[in-house]
Amino acid sequence: MTDGVFKDQQQQNCVPLALFADGVNPNKNQTVQKSIWPLIITWITLPQEMRYILGPMMLAGIVPGYGRKEPKSLDPYINVLVDELLSNIECNLYDAYTDAPVNVKIALLQYLCDIPAFSKLLHCSGQAAIRACFFCKDTGVHSSSVNKVLHISNREFLPTDSLFRKDKTLFAKKTEEETGLKGMHPLHRLPYFDRAHQMQPDGMHTLADVISNILDLITGKSDGPKVRQCEKDYNRFKETWLKRPSSSSAICERPSKQAKKSSAETAVPEPTPKAPPLPAAPWLLTKQGVKLADNRAKSVKYPKGFDYTPADHFTRAWTLRTMHGKQQFVTKNIAAWCIRGLLAKPQEETLFNLFEVIKRLTQPSYSTEQLQGLIEDTSTAVVLLERDFPLTLQNITTHLLHHIPEGYEDYGPLYDRWLYPLERANSWVTRQILQHGHEESTVMQTYRIYDWSSHNILSGEILNCSRQTSLCRMAEKVNSIHHQDISTSSTKRFMLQSDDLSILRDNYNSIYNQSYELFDIDPVVTYLKFSHRQDAELKRQIFFSTTEHQTTASRSHDYCVSVLHRTNLRFGTINKIFLHNHQDKAIMWVKLEMFPIPEQSGLFLVTDDRKIDTHIFSFDKISNPVVFALEDNKIWFLNV
Template sequence: MTSSTSLSYEVYSHTITLMDNLKRQCTCSKCNGKFVNIKTFRAHSKKIHNTHAEISDTHREQPEIVRESKELLKKTLILNQSLHEGTNRTVKDAIAEHLFIFSSNNGMSKTALSQYLYHEKCVLPQPNNLPSTYCEAVTIIQPYLMPIEKFKCCTNDCKIFPISSTILACPDCNESLVFSNNRNKKTFQYMPIVPRIVRWYGTRNLAKILYANKLNTTGRLSSYTDGNIFRQQMTDGVFKDQQQQNCVPLALFADGVNPNKNQTVQKSIWPLIITWITLPQEMRYILGPMMLAGIVPGYGRKEPKSLDPYINVLVDELLSNIECNLYDAYTDAPVNVKIALLQYLCDIPAFSKLLHCSGQAAIRACFFCKDTGVHSSSVNKVLHISNREFLPTDSPFRKDKTLFAKKTEEVAPKPQAYSREEEMEIRKEYDKKKNNNQKCKLQKETGFKGIHPLHRLPYFDRVHQMQPDGMHTLADVISNILDLITGKSDGPKVRQCEKDYNRFKETWPKRPSLSTTECERPSKQAKKSSVDTAVPEPTPKAPPLPAAPWLLTKQDVKLADNRAKSVKYPKGFDYTPADHFTRAWTLRTMHGKQQFVTKNIAAWCIRGLLAKPQEETLFNLFEVIKRLTQPSYTTEQLQGLIEDTSTAVVLLERDFPLTLQNITTHLLHHIPEGYEDYGPLYDRWLYPLERANSWVTRQILQHGHEESTVMQTYRIYDWSSHNILSGEIINYSRQTSLCRLAEKVNSIHHQDISTASTKRFILQSEDLSILKDNYNNIYDQNYELFDIDPVVTYLKFSQRQDAELKRQIFFSTTEHQTTASRSHDYCVSVSHRTNRRFGTISKIFKHNHLDKATMWVKLEMFPIPEQSGLFLVTDDRKIDTHIFSFDKISNPVVFASEDNKIWFLNV
């Protein structure tokens, strides 16, 4: 052993000896906390105090904080030990890496981790201090894990009680809380939010992030902190007179998920996820900074009937910590911090359950205005056909009396939302109703159900703290349209609905005409003879539906599928080429559906296949969806976007069946209206939160009490992710998004394999000449060929940070891409002379000139493209090569090939 190792071992041994001695002693409260040996304690009590006190009672009088401090010291010494002789790697490094792999992997079992630890312990030099099982590793880090509060719950979700409570039955419904063996029927584990906020402020590398300027001064809306709501909270709201770095605005996400891989076994659990709004966008939506507060359990095959008891736990914590004093490691001083829940990120069913509103099938389903739907008996759904009310009063569409569902001129003003006072009166009135029939009637009229726990927050304001869920809304609109045009959701009921509203007469279903033979009655003798041998006649098929201008034929669908399969896309896409029009499930994610439309892929696939008015209307809607999902906006752009969105929905009502006019289509009117207040949709896209829900379902190994096992795994993940982000653990082998973020936070510069050099080459004379001309333009000099170093370093691929998208963009050469990946990151555009040209990346290289390294790309150029509708198209051949600065080329483009032509889609 080295001297330092021996010293730490001696300190550790001495500490353990003291611990063991303390275990053999207990305190006597009557002697001012004097420690007395356990063996002589009874004699001491009888001799000094003339009592017969029990050892266990006096032993518990030892202060809890003293025992915890001793335990923490013991575990700290163990964690700081060297893993084995001759290494700088500590026990903490090894445990943290193993537990991070365990908690971030997809359902890795504890047994598997134990076997891996035991195997590594045997392989490492002996002796070593690596724990050999999962239980040993978790026991060592136990003092560092965040606390968890446990509750037992009524199976009807009436109330919840602390796990130590002696209550055995729910006082509201008299349902037993325990089984016959006294095991709790339903439990809820809650991990408090405030201790994690305290830990964040107490970690210097993380606390410094809070001091970054969060208010955008460029005049563009790119985040929630740029919107009017956050600014109002800072100037005259809950954060009034508070420095920005000492404000903790939070957002709540709740959604039901099925924990079972077998979809036929229905059950719903509800993770409650908290995001810290003022953290950088790239950090806010990664699990770790994104905090799991608890998982509301279902019971059997049922989902929770109410979220109120579980939300009450969160509200209680927020109310008791609206203001709290914390230690700020960045300033090395105590600070007063304000914590507030200011945003709710949910889909329509979750909003209904969380905020006591009507569901999406209700007449009053909109949470953002007083719009009233109309029930259609033909399609058995509520239609929202008041789209023209959102248009300006001088719009010509308001005067149309023939093409819209309402065959009258539209003069009604735009629907307004309930005020806060009006809503509170309705909710109070609902709670005062004597029976369920009266409550149900009021709910149908107003859309509200009653008071919910979040009203206890003094700053709660539903109208200004909830926004339409753009991700699910746009995904549902896209799915509904694709299902309609391919005929999946088209049918007699849809056509009958159009007949009810006297629209699209040529598409109405025709009644089958009965032939004379079908009308003749069989004789009695024929009936008797056929009793035993009768074979049920097949039901006559309904006549085929007439052709419709919104419907693709079978040949059209096949052509659209072939086009979808030919699309080439770069990295970062959830979209994968497949026959999307025949198999809708191939667009697996909601993010993929959005990319399918916003990158002009859907428009390219169905171009020329629909009737002209329907195609123009659909392409116009796709363009609006593309604009709705932009990363940032100026204030001047918003009014035009709001009007264009409402116009696109109005045209959809005019040119397509009314079955599309459901609540999700209606919500398109409200999405851009909130950008000035809440920031763009790009900043509150729910896809990362859905991925966190996916992590929850993948960690379930024990069915029955799924939520309890996941919360224990999450405690470990929370500790592991904190170690990585804080920089305490830097020797991690996995390159996850969390690890890459930690490198940026802690300014760790590892070798970037994406720009690792491959070989050194000498430029050809024509390339050297182009490079010379480029340097002449850059430096305004007249260089000669001999002034330019011909030796360059070629790269296989590289990355570039996109400031607007806030992520790394990947580029690759065609040579590497054809063998390494199915994505295509080599086709880019560039401004060349007076034209916009496209080309594929032949070479990426670094060149040194005047002691400065510059990145260049060599492109094999396509012919100059021509405009064809929304797209640019050119011949599928290369005509020349050229060298451009790496900063001048665009991000990789989506392209497709058809009939020896190259189509560039997302230009």
């Protein structure tokens, strides 16, 4: 702001932009392959909940595909965008708030892309290159066994006094690592308009790919002779190497084409020999382990709004349909609960440590003091993954984990840079295609109408929207329009029991610091089936419902919450939600059916699946609905 392209311009008159580009198939039929590239521009300094709504997001254009292939180059279309940005880098616009012209500066300062898009947009190396990392000088090593580039320089990111640097046995490089922390190159700290400064790793695809690769490996989908041969090349995990064939087995020469043709009619087809079974490995789940993990995954109960759905995710990986669902599978401790006790102890501890780091990487906010510890813990987690798991996991996406937290101080947490809403905008683009062969023109015609409608809604020209979309809700917030709260559904009025009245009296005595009698408490209340509460950190509405309403309403389970009761953390299900009037003030309360006091079991809290008592708590004292699971008459609380 002070030394860069804006040169002390007033912040309200600066328009810093980010560019998102990604290929998408416009055809619903996946056998008809084609790729178009929408170019979407976002305004960086808008609030996160507004920035990623299509409307404030601008669809600048669509790069058409080259027949059934991707476009050969984006440059001709990017040149048009650059020319317009250069002509408007400093311009005079009318400010409706001050009713006067103002000088505005516009600059494209950030790129939101995955690795293939970085490669095409900024002419960088592809993800399979030896020098594939855009953020450091890491050089990969090509492995002929697995036919891929391995990135095994993880220990160079650790502090120089780390004990892992001295290990000469368990890592791929059988030497002591002496070089210092690599990190980002010095150009990263310059505030000027610079390519190296405006690229950050795509956290969404990186974390989703790391999770998928790990699940494929531990279930055996990506394990095989090539993986074991790669470990043998680096003299690791000797017990997992394939055994050599016996010396008595004859080695047959390959017959010539002429011999094959002459014996085609007379030859008896020999049965294809079965490949020898792979030796057991500490990172593999057994068949019984996969089945148990699937059963655990199917027993998980989740709140409303989750992309994750219970299914046999370890047998059918495609049931984790979305990248957001994969993130929730790990960050809500579901994956750790499913595989607990099924891997060797070092591998389990390493995976749980990595899952915890991913959970921390996806927090909505951080304090400055947390960042350095997060950077070191992330590098340590990747180092342990190299030590305890096959090197086939050490691809460019795993390497990018080192660089994700390095950009938090300058660019903020991943919460403000997720590509989820941008991917949903791509999905919107594909749904607007009305005529195949002219995909781009039909989408842009529809978008012109949508953009005009968005302007009318956000500017307040249209006050009442028939549908409560995210765009309409944001317009109400921007224009300070307050509607009647319809977030609760009320039923009839009821009389509270004497035990409940006694609890309310005690609460009111504590709140108002007075001594009320039982007859001072109105016994008549209004019961609610469900309610919402705004979460300040997540910046969205959280849904709560009673168990009675949930049994017939939906598949989600929004009735199990935690609360601090006396000195213990307790869990319970919401039996009643009600409004109670006291001293002309309506306060919302919940009546919970309480489970026994839980015990710690590893990362989780567990208790018997039975109710022992009920209690009333203020609505603002209970937690958001928790993810829980049932197993052997026990209830496990996963994301406490």
